[in-house]
Amino acid sequence: MKQVLEMFLDIGIRDIIDMAIVAFVFYKLFMLIQETRAEQLIKGLLVLLIATKLSEWSRLYVTNWILKNTMTLGMIALLIVFQPELRRALEYIGRSKFLTKSIVEIADEELNEKLDAVVEAVVSLSRQKIGALIIFERETGIGDVIETGTFINGDISTGLLINIFIPNTPLHDGAVVIRKDKIMAAGCVLPLTENPNLSRELGTRHRAGIGITERSDAVAIMVSEETGAISVAMDGKLTRFLDGKTLKRVLKNAYKPENEKPLFNWKWRQKDE
Template structure:
């Protein structure tokens, strides 16, 4: 049997294995993972009822599976969208929209880091989202349009408590602060620490649905965190934050933003 396996068969199996691996990575630790497990249980139960000649049970399960396939397209809509966006972000199909000249990039990053560090010292909560390949213009519409240059003063003033725009997210596109006071989707990850508040969950939520990078300042502790691809790194210093932002703006020249999933301490 194995003697009949050729080079094309090996390539074919490798492609299928790679696709399944990528699909697993996309749905890992999401509600889709639990739904897949439930679907596998239904498949096994359908086969067992067929072998056991439980005709009524088998008929019900088969019809349930038929309707279930249609329901899956609806239930898995966020995951399917995420998978298509992942394909669309391929370097073969797109060119980064966040590229800046090195001098401008360094200046903008320094302005952002200075603002975040100052907000951290004063324990002022903040949430800054950096748009990358996936457009998030629809989320900008939930806030107030600014379209202003990135500056330390402007970022700090936006998040000052009891001001009109402090309670929401700032969205940055390239070298512009596009909007403030934006409402973001919350993370649906059931494994998140209960110490994380709404600001952290919103930062994670947008990174689960796009390739954006989120920078979060805790209002309770002043701790600086960053999120990308649904992963969170906490208790960052200025040097690490600067590296993460540089990677966000120049992804083709850098390694992945995070090589770890959690850096967690008790707040």
């Protein structure tokens, strides 16, 4: 008891700062792997660690030797298995506010105008039960995705978005990528999510939308071809059955969160004076 008391008395300001940093890092790591494959793998790793210690205390030498060697090889395997999560963590660090430069902010009325055009198109497609997949690029560049589609570089408009997704047209079967104030490309191919816990009701369009948000900070809008339901995916999380008003609020908050500084500032073309 005396040793424990002395240990607490020896704790200084630097020790407190050190523990706070470690706690913050572990918290951020937990938030990154929450509800992903990594979360289940971490649980399995903890079970192996406990089993290794128990076998050591119980003097089960053969079992302990096997577990220790398994752990050694497992650390190399983890780097391979966790590659998507590690990339996601590095991208998260790269998107931190102290590492990103501010871009010219879009005025609220201009943002509303562009979002209104997108929402109007999505609601129209939903009403007609025409499938659609629209991706908004934010901080993380998805140029590799844009390269898989047909380059457009056109102004955002309701008519253009609706025409792209009309069935049996060349570009309807794929994703539209919006960067800043431009529709950059259509017919783009997206990576599918590997989340095994998704409902079987979700088709390829929804799984592709979730997949791109797992690998970047993009926002994905999906319109179901079967039901016309509108869904939004962010950070690998899917929100379904939205109406136009809610969709606009979600999109606007994705770029300019309420009571916070913008997470992403769009740089718009300057109007000719």
